[in-house]
Amino acid sequence: MADTRMSSTPVISPPARDESTTVLLRELVAHLRQSRTQLREEWARRITEAKLLTAMTPEEIFAEATAVYDNYLEALETGSIEALETYARNLSERIIPRGVETHEVVGIVLLLRDVLARSLFAKYQQDFHQLNRILDAYEPAANRIANTVAVGFVQERERVIRQQQEAIRELSTPVLPVRERLLVLPVIGIIDPQRARQLTEQLLRGIRINRAKVVVMDITGVPAMDATVANHLVQTVEASRLLGATVIVTGLSPEIAQTLVNIGVDLGKMNTVGDLQGGIEEAERLLGYKVIPITVEAPVATS
């Protein structure tokens, strides 16, 4: 059996620091804070030079650079990356819609790392021993910060992509009310278990909102279906019935028909009609509609 540890330790714990590291970091943070104005400008200049963040104005770059700089120093000083994490997430949220790319974000953080390291070189160049110790303290902390910002950005991007995928999926299976109490659901493309599930949820909501009694689900556009998805299809039909709606499935290809027979679907539960047109006619019959063609002889209303 898998473990289920009943503890309440935080998930991320900062790596242990010894006393001397803390002292050194404090010293270098004090130095970086003193040179804030100059280093920040230097950084912003190098960002522009490297043609990073081209989607942003120089003023915006400078404002973000200031905020990142201060958060960066705070993370160095306290060893806690929480505030920086939050800021990185906010920043990502703001800049992703403007088309900022992953390499740009990684690029600017590495540039800052470089700008600060150079400033440390300049300050401690007389004392190699001290410089070494300062760098020993600085490097791991800086790496961790760079990692945090980059990972934060990538995660935010992934979240945005997932959201868009959801939206596309929802658009790809429209639930169309075509007559009072009649819905048509054309399904096109490959159905995977996740899409099958989303399709079912959407259909059930559609049935309730439209007070539908009959649904014609046309799967002419579905090239293939494995047993798992076929089972989902059967569940969709069953769930719709629980809401009081009848589902008519149309456009079953010979392959899909074979799958359904192979998995032993109770065909008594499945209401199938050859094609979409036949399905709609059957639905109209169930709903009590009678379609009468208008002939030329029929009286025409005059305006």
Next chain:
Amino acid sequence: MASARTLVEKTIVPIRSDRDIVTAREQGRGVALLLGFSPTEVTLIATAISELARNIVLYAGTGEMVLGLVEESKKRGMVIVARDEGPGIADVRRAVVDGYSTSGGLGLGLPGVRRLMDEFDISSELGKGTTVTIRKWKR
């Protein structure tokens, strides 16, 4: 499993009667909503809790349900542990296969619960009791 899995917060609901089944699923619904699960997922979770809580009442008499938030690397989800010190299940492997039942058509409903959730673990010892752990991850 060796990965770092942390149970961050938990609520324990003692299960002694069929009234507690309702309490357990209402509490579970609350936790699932807090975690930001979709309405459908919340319903799946509440249904799974209901089934497990009823198994405790039916087969062990008393026990408890632990409802918690679980984190694993960057994933968040909900974990539910149903524990009892009842008679235990003789053949655990068969109990999680569809169609198996020990009480004339009633069944433990375990295969169903398994389909409702992402992860399902069971351990049981005759005469000692049963623990079922289920998880659902946020997508």
Next chain:
Amino acid sequence: MAVPILKQRDYLIANIQAALTDDDLRKLRDALVAQVGEFRSRGVIVDVTALDVMDSFAVRTLRDLAHMSRLRGAETVIVGIQPEVAFAMTQLGLTLEGVATALDLEEGLAYLDRKTKRKTTVR
């Protein structure tokens, strides 16, 4: 929590208003089956709109209710199953087979009217 049972024409309407314990459900089933005989009802409607979970016990009890009522001469229809609940039910493999379902009370009544339309040959 007792579920109020309404008598309308020759139908019984049970409107569940909150989550029910297993015991409440059993009592509801027994009360409905008893009243079907008492009032010579032809139809039973159970409105489950307020239920946010229908687990195996609830489904089995409602199915039993439908079968027992049928044996006593009344048709049962379950109305108001929520979309999420229907989804969870099918995932669990509970499909209320052989029991009529309808969208809401109005639809349930229409169903019973169609189903129980008596061959009223007045003389």
